[in-house]
Amino acid sequence: MARTLIKVPATAKRGEVIEIRTLIAHPMETGYRPGADGQVVPRDILRRFTCRYNGDVVFSAELFPAIAANPSINFHTVATDSGTLTFTWEGDKGFTQTESVTITVTG
Numbered sequence: 001m002a003r004t005l006i007k008v009p010a011t012a013k014r015g016e017v018i019e020i021r022t023l024i025a026h027p028m029e030t031g032y033r034p035g036a037d038g039q040v041v042p043r044d045i046l047r048r049f050t051c052r053y054n055g056d057v058v059f060s061a062e063l064f065p066a067i068a069a070n071p072s073i074n075f076h077t078v079a080t081d082s083g084t085l086t087f088t089w090e091g092d093k094g095f096t097q098t099e100s101v102t103i104t105v106t107g
Contacts, residue, residue: 002026004099006087012079013107020051020059023072024089024097030065046091049073054083079105 007021024046031043043065051059058077082105088098 002089002095002097004087004089004097006099006101008085008101008103011104011106014079014081014105016079017076018079018103019074019076020085021072021074022049022051022087023070025070026089026091026095028065028067028069028071032065044092044095046071046089046095048088048090050088050090051075051077052086052088053077054081055086079103081105 003025005023009018012018026046027044028046029041029044031040033041035041045065045067046063049061049063050057059075061073063071082103084100084102086098086100088096090096
């Protein structure tokens with residue numbers, strides 16, 4: 001399991017635009033780089049990132065080999081209801097990781 005860092009405000013007012021910041025530890029091998037033995041290191045990248053807010057997709061991105069290792073993905077959404085934000089990273093070699101955080105919406 002990869003290490004993740006997720007920053008979401010614990011509380012927000014209804015209708016407030018909130019910033020969400022994510023980071024995941026992943027090597028992101030492009031499949032083009034030669035290894036120490038001269039052989040090409042097999043491709044191993046994250047291909048998709050999705051954020052769901054109470055089950056509804058609020059942000060998703062397709063990722064490609066040019067993205068940096070340990071990708072940081074930051075975006076904004078509107079706080080509508082208290083609930084759960086679920087983040088899913090999908091990659092090569094069957095890699096899938098899902099993390100969740102809760103947010104309390106007032107007003």
